[in-house]
Every structure is written in C-alpha cells, then in structure tokens.
Amino acid sequence: MELDYFNSLGGFTRDGREYVIYLGPDTHTPAPWVNVIANPTFGTLVTETGSGFSWYGNSQRNRLTQWSNDPVMDPSSEAVYIRDEESGACWTPTPAPIREETAYRARHGAGYTVFEHNSHGIEQELTVFVPVDENGGEPIKLQRLRLKNDTSRRRKLSVTYYVELTLGEHRESSQMHVITQWDDDAQALLAWNRYHPEYGERITFVSISPPADSYGGDRTSFIGRNRSLANPAAMEQTRLSRRTGAGLDPCAALRVTLELAPGERGEITCMLGQAGSVEQARELVLAFRESPALETALGQTRAWWDALLGAIEVHTPELSADLLINRWLQYQSLSCRIWGRSGFYQSGGAFAFAINCRTSWLFSLPIPNWRERRSCWRQAVSSKRGMSSTGGTNLPVQGSARVFPTTSFGFPTLAPSTSGPPAIPASWMWRFLSSTPRRWQTTSKRYSPLRRSLSNAPRCSSIADAR
Numbered sequence: 451m452e453l454d455y456f457n458s459l460g461g462f463t464r465d466g467r468e469y470v471i472y473l474g475p476d477t478h479t480p481a482p483w484v485n486v487i488a489n490p491t492f493g494t495l496v497t498e499t500g501s502g503f504s505w506y507g508n509s510q511r512n513r514l515t516q517w518s519n520d521p522v523m524d525p526s527s528e529a530v531y532i533r534d535e536e537s538g539a540c541w542t543p544t545p546a547p548i549r550e551e552t553a554y555r556a557r558h559g560a561g562y563t564v565f566e567h568n569s570h571g572i573e574q575e576l577t578v579f580v581p582v583d584e585n586g587g588e589p590i591k592l593q594r595l596r597l598k599n600d601t602s603r604r605r606k607l608s609v610t611y612y613v614e615l616t617l618g619e620h621r622e623s624s625q626m627h628v629i630t631q632w633d634d635d636a637q638a639l640l641a642w643n644r645y646h647p648e649y650g651e652r653i654t655f656v657s658i659s660p661p662a663d664s665y666g667g668d669r670t671s672f673i674g675r676n677r678s679l680a681n682p683a684a685m686e687q688t689r690l691s692r693r694t695g696a697g698l699d700p701c702a703a704l705r706v707t708l709e710l711a712p713g714e715r716g717e718i719t720c721m722l723g724q725a726g727s728v729e730q731a732r733e734l735v736l737a738f739r740e741s742p743a744l745e746t747a748l749g750q751t752r753a754w755w756d757a758l759l760g761a762i763e764v765h766t767p768e769l770s771a772d773l774l775i776n777r778w779l780q781y782q783s784l785s786c787r788i789w790g791r792s793g794f795y796q797s798g799g800a801f802a803f804a805i806n807c808r809t810s811w812l813f814s815l816p817i818p819n820w821r822e823r824r825s826c827w828r829q830a831v832s833s834k835r836g837m838s839s840t841g842g843t844n845l846p847v848q849g850s851a852r853v854f855p856t857t858s859f860g861f862p863t864l865a866p867s868t869s870g871p872p873a874i875p876a877s878w879m880w881r882f883l884s885s886t887p888r889r890w891q892t893t894s895k896r897y898s899p900l901r902r903s904l905s906n907a908p909r910c911s912s913i914a915d916a917r
Contacts, residue, residue: 500544
C-alpha cells in the first residue's frame with residue numbers, strides 16, 4: 451500500500467480517506483495515535499494498539515469503560531481474544547493487550563478504525579465503529595471480527611469479548627456500585643450504577659453474536675491472581691465463571707466458539723452500548739445481531755461522513771494542506787471536539803464556549819442553518835442569568851428543566867418547565883474552565899470580534915428555540 455507522507459510508521463492513503471499505521475516487531479509509535487469516533491450521544495476512543503475507552507452522553511461523567519491518559523503503558527479496558535481450542539494458543543487481533551511478533555496494520559478513517567493481523571494460520575480483520583446517520587445514530591459501539599482459515603486443516607476457535615466496566619468517572623469510585631445481570635431474552639450481559647447522579651437509570655449492555663456459550667461478570671476471576679490482560683486466567687479455562695450480581699469487581703466477558711474449514715470465513719459481532727431501559731437494550735442487541743444490519747450501519751456511517759466532509763474541497767499547491775483541510779480537521783472538529791469533547795490526554799466532556807465558537811464556523815457551509823442554530827444554542831446556554839461567555843460547561847444538575855438526548859447535530863433538547871416561558875433555570879450549576887468578570891475586563895480586546903459577531907446573530911430565549 452502506497453502512502454503519502456510516510457514516516458516509517460504511518461501515512462495517508464492516496465485518496466486521503468485513511469491514515470494507515472504499521473507496527474512490526476518491537477515497533478511502537480512515539481505516543482498513542484488515536485481516532486475519536488462518535489455520534490451526538492455516544493462515542494469511543496481507539497488507539498493504534500486497540501486500547502481506548504467508551505462513553506455515553508458525557509465523556510467524563512459517564513465512562514462505560516476506563517479512560518487512561520498514560521502514553522507509555524496505554525492500558526486496555528476492552529479486548530477481543532482469540533483462542534485455538536486444540537493447542538490452547540491465545541492472542542488478540544490488535545497489538546494490545548497481547549503483542550505478537552507478526553506485524554499489525556491499523557487504519558483510522560472517518561467514523562471507523564480497522565485492524566488487520568495474520569497469525570496462527572488465521573487472517574484477522576477487526577472493524578470498530580459507532581453508527582451515524584441523518585437521525586444522529588444509535589448509542590452503541592460495534593466491532594466486526596472477520597476470521598479466515600488459511601491452513602489445510604479444520605480449526606476450532608473461540609472468541610472472547612472482554613469489557614472492564616466503569617459506569618462513572620473512575621472505577622475506584624464507581625465499581626462498588628455496579629451491578630451486573632445476565633439477560634436470557636437478549637443473550638446479553640446488563641449492568642447499571644444506580645448511584646450515578648445523572649445516568650443512574652440507564653442500562654449498559656454487552657453482547658456478542660453468535661450468542662455466547664458462556665459469560666462472566668467478575669473481573670477478578672477473569673484476570674486471576676497476579677495476572678494481567680496480557681495473560682488472563684480465563685483464557686486457560688474451558689468456560690467463564692458465569693458470576694454476576696452485586697459486590698463483584700465488575701466486568702463483562704462473553705465467549706463464543708466456532709469451527710472453520712480450510713479456506714472458510716467466519717464473522718463475530720461484539721456490541722457495547724447504553725440504553726434508557728432494558729427493553730431498549732434488547733431492541734438494540736437484536737437489531738444488530740444479524741450481519742446485514744451491521745453492514746448497513748457501517749455503510750451508512752461511511753456515507754454520512756463522506757457526504758459531510760466532501761461537501762467542500764480546497765486545492766492548494768501543498769498536498770498536506772489539502773489532506774488536512776478537506777477531511778481530517780473537519781472530522782476531528784465535529785467528532786472529537788463538538789460531539790465527543792474528549793481526547794487521549796484530556797477527557798473533560800464539557801462544552802467550552804469560546805472553543806465551540808471557533809470550531810462551529812467550519813460547518814456553516816456544509817450543514818444548512820448550522821451557524822444560526824449553533825449561535826442560538828450558544829446564547830441560550832451562556833447569556834441567561836449571569837452565565838459566562840467563555841469557558842466550559844458540564845452536565846446540569848437538578849432544576850426546572852430536564853435534559854433529553856441531543857438532536858442529530860449535537861444540540862441538547864430541553865423540556866421546559868410548565869410555569870413561565872422556556873428559559874435556562876437559575877438552579878443549573880455550571881463548571882467553568884476559565885472565565886471571571888475581571889478576565890473579561892482584561893481581555894475585552896481579544897474577544898471583541900467574537901462578541902461583535904454574536905451580537906448580530908439571531909436571538910433565542912432558550913435552548914428549545916435553537917433546535
């Protein structure tokens with residue numbers, strides 16, 4: 451594969467749609483090279499080793515799996531294991547948590563990441579994505595694992611999907627509140643944290659297709675004493691523990707077994723998401739259990755991003771500028787900054803007013819009415835009852851308005867109180883990154899162009915009017 455601006459580790463494909471990373475024996479990137487994949491309500495961060503974390507709603511307050519900003523260890527909180535049932539050999543299709551001598555290739559694209567690896571006579575391809583469509587997309591992370599038997603004998607393999615549950619900001623403060631339960635109807639492991647102040651009613655689900663042969667919800671029994679995800683005890687056992695409930699070190703582990711004839715291909719689907727109820731969780735699991743549904747969602751996701759990022763093309767004498775301007779900067783701004791509000795080194799989950807002002811201008815041309823709607827939304831959340839014009843805002847707490855899922859472009863939808871006109875209630879508590887009245891006085895010249903541009907924008911009385 452010929453790559454532009456190849457630096458001995460990675461480079462851009464000729465059409466600029468993917469960034470490809472090659473990891474050979476004892477080869478590492480100088481720091482994690484990540485892809486932030488998100489839709490308006492759900493997202494995941496994936497590094498070149500397969501590590502990362504996932505969240506729903508707020509990437510700081512509601513992490514489904516553990517976030518880490520350790521650039522040296524880059525620990526995994528989710529993993530897909532493959533085991534040869536005859537020899538007992540165990541490995542992963544990603545460079546982490548089990549690193550093999552054979553090479554790996556990771557391809558970061560808009561809305562997806564693909565890992566390719568060949569070992570033990572098996573071709574492996576793992577595709578990770580979060581569905582996006584015109585309605586916003588579903589709150590689920592999908593992983594499609596394709597296996598091909600390149601040997602001349604029949605192979606019996608097992609695939610184990612492991613998720614280290616957090617359901618909060620940090621495992622240390624939330625794991626004692628997490629309860630797991632196996633659901634026979636959906637063939638999925640469900641988990642919830644009733645002590646979460648904002649997401650206590652939501653149900654996290656983990657499933658695998660074909661349906662799991664065995665499952666477990668105890669991280670201690672999965673990893674084992676004095677072990678790690680690089681050599682878990684569960685990969686030496688014929689079945690998982692089947693332990694679920696309260697008072698455990700929570701995780702979700704599901705295992706499925708398949709047989710491949712010489713030259714035959716097999717496909718496994720791994721699902722992680724969070725729903726508003728058990729019924730919705732079952733609907734999502736059953737909807738994406740069949741391969742055609744997953745393929746349709748992946749096709750819609752890639753088509754949606756291609757339509758947005760291809761709306762405007764800029765051609766300059768410098769190819770590197772074309773690659774960044776036409777695709778990657780726009781993709782990063784929407785998926786990472788506006789929707790995800792997260793990254794490898796910082797996962798704040800907050801809406802920063804000044805940064806969103808600068809970022810949102812990128813989409814004033816490709817997305818109809820984007821500037822008007824975004825300006826209304828910014829004014830609604832910043833100008834009412836003494837709110838600041840710069841800084842970041844996190845999730846609101848109790849007040850006279852309830853927060854509902856965002857619209858397809860990431861605007862929060864509010865149900866206003868029955869008494870009085872719709873407005874941002876004074877009881878909302880906002881956490882500010884950097885803003886005080888004195889700072890406004892000392893930096894008024896710096897922000898004056900921004901203030902003038904917003905003063906001419908359409909006025910809205912509330913977030914509900916900005917939809």
